[in-house]
Amino acid sequence: xxxxxxxxxxLSLDDVSLPDGSRQKNVIGGDALYGALGARLWCPxxxxxxxxxxxxxxxxxxxCREAGIDLAGVPLFPGASLHSLAVYQAxxxxxxxxxxxxxxxxxxxxxxxxxxxxxxxxxxxxxxxxPIDNQRELAEAFHRAEALVLLDPYxxxxxxxxxxxxxxxxxxxxxxxxxxxxxRLLGPLEGERDFEGAARTFASWGPGAVVIKRGAExxxxxxxxxxxxxxxxxxxxxAVDTTGAGxxxxxxxxxxxxxxxxxxxxxxxxxxxxxxxxxxxGPQGLFEAEGSAAEGRLEAYLKEKRSxxxxxNRN
Numbered sequence: 001x002x003x004x005x006x007x008x009x010x011l012s013l014d015d016v017s018l019p020d021g022s023r024q025k026n027v028i029g030g031d032a033l034y035g036a037l038g039a040r041l042w043c044p045x046x047x048x049x050x051x052x053x054x055x056x057x058x059x060x061x062x063x064c065r066e067a068g069i070d071l072a073g074v075p076l077f078p079g080a081s082l083h084s085l086a087v088y089q090a091x092x093x094x095x096x097x098x099x100x101x102x103x104x105x106x107x108x109x110x111x112x113x114x115x116x117x118x119x120x121x122x123x124x125x126x127x128x129x130x131p132i133d134n135q136r137e138l139a140e141a142f143h144r145a146e147a148l149v150l151l152d153p154y155x156x157x158x159x160x161x162x163x164x165x166x167x168x169x170x171x172x173x174x175x176x177x178x179x180x181x182x183x184r185l186l187g188p189l190e191g192e193r194d195f196e197g198a199a200r201t202f203a204s205w206g207p208g209a210v211v212i213k214r215g216a217e218x219x220x221x222x223x224x225x226x227x228x229x230x231x232x233x234x235x236x237x238x239a240v241d242t243t244g245a246g247x248x249x250x251x252x253x254x255x256x257x258x259x260x261x262x263x264x265x266x267x268x269x270x271x272x273x274x275x276x277x278x279x280x281x282g283p284q285g286l287f288e289a290e291g292s293a294a295e296g297r298l299e300a301y302l303k304e305k306r307s308x309x310x311x312x313n314r315n
Contacts, residue, residue, distance in 0.1 A: 001070040003047035004258055006119045006147075007035040007251055008110055008138055009128030011050045011074070012082035015099075018281060019090040027282050028060040030082065031128035031152075034244030035251035036069045037286035038273035039126065041294040043255035047119055049073035049138075051108045053081040067287055072116050079107050088241065088281060109134045112141040124148040126254040128247050132157040136168035143171040148257060150174040151207075152250050158184035169206040174257070176250050177202070178213045195220055196229055209263050211253065213246050218271070221263055230264050235271055235301050239278040248277040248286065268305070272297045 009032030016024045032050040040046045047070040052061075054076060064071060083099040109130045115138075125142040127135050129152050142149050151172045153165055158181040165185060169175055182198045183189050189198055199210040199222035212220040218233040252273025256266030275297065276289045 001047070001072075002045050003070055003072075003119055003121075004045035004123050005039055005043050005255055006047045006049050006073065006115075006122045006125045006142070007032055007039055007128065007254070008049040008073075008125060009033075009035055009130060009247070010082055010105065010109060011052055011056070012084065013055060014083065014282075015085045016282060017085070017087040019088055024282075026055070026057070026060075028056070028063070029244070029283060031244070031247040033064070033283060034247035034277060034286065035126055035128045035254075036064070037067060037283055037289075038248030038251035038270065038277065039255040040068050041255070041273055041276075041289060041291050042252060042259050042269050044068065046070065046251075046255070047073050047116075047122065049110045049114060049119060049125075051075065051077040051110055051114065053077060053079055053108065055081050063287060073110070073114065073119050075114065077108060080104055082108060086243070094241070094243070106131055110138070112137045115141060120145045122147050124150065124254050124258055126150045126152070126250055128152050128250060129154040132161050132164045132168055136164065136171070139168055139171035148173050148254075150176060150250060150254050150257075152176045152246065153181050153185075155181055155184070166205045169202070172207045174209045174211060174253075174263075175202050175205075175207040176211045176213060176246075176253070178246060179215065182212055196222070199229070200224075200227075211263075211267060213249060215242075219249075219267060221267055223263055230267075232264070232267050232271060232305075235275040235297065237275045237279055241281045242278050244283065244286075245274045245277045249274040268298060268301060272301060 011030040013026045014029045036048045085097040087095045125147050139149050149172050202210045203224040208224050210222045221230040249270040253266045253270030256269030276285045279285045
């Protein structure tokens with residue numbers, strides 16, 4: 001496969017307890033999976049860069065291949081998989097318990113040495129929430145290979161390693177923190193002006209564009225060259241499970257940038273990808289989603305967006 005877009009991140013095997021009392025064991029997950037599934041709706045050449053332990057079943061890997069994801073960048077690695085217990089409650093609450101031995105995340109996170117030669121020819125790389133040292137290494141490698149680099153920070157590093165995050169952003173084109181990560185990096189942020197100021201600050205560290213993910217409120221986009229802000233709402237849908245929504249959004253946005261070259265249009269693609277992520281437990285809905293249906297959702301979303309803009313202009 002000719003990989004246009006590489007999604008780097010962790011893979012996991014999770015035990016899931018659903019509100020109806022049913023349980024599922026060793027369900028494949030992780031930010032690399034969600035990001036790649038969000039991207040493949042808009043881009044036919046998506047490769048995954050991660051590390052997998054020997055406990056991943058052939059069926060799980062085959063399901064990724066059937067979804068059109070290239071796995072040349074997912075070598076078998078000694079050690080244990082990232083593993084957690086996810087308990088979903090009837091009121092929409094959820095609780096995660098980490099089951100992995102200490103140090104597993106660091107050991108199973110990809111590094112620059114893991115990048116296959118074919119992946120170094122990609123047009124874009126989306127770096128999901130890996131430890132910051134790994135992200136910096138990967139960001140520099142892909143930047144030097146002349147790829148567009150998008151980075152979603154790891155929440156733990158946003159709290160204690162601000163300067164390391166800032167250093168990594170020298171190699172990044174688009175930075176995608178969540179509200180919480182923005183607060184951890186810069187301190188309390190309350191109103192719209194605070195978040196706009198945060199976006200400008202992040203852009204001053206290197207990226208030409210910043211996308212602050214704001215959960216149910218959608219996202220705030222900032223383009224440094226034009227000093228322009230745009231706010232996009234979420235697509236209205238019944239949210240069942242928001243796990244992986246941010247990763248799916250990032251993957252969809254990265255693919256959208258390759259497709260359109262425009263940040264706002266790309267974020268609309270990411271918004272549609274995320275809508276599939278939240279509609280079912282785990283990645284099931286994303287595996288089942290089809291590009292043609294996603295195109296239909298995108299068209300309807302853009303139509304509603306234009307209608308809202310026209311109403312605002314008349315008022």
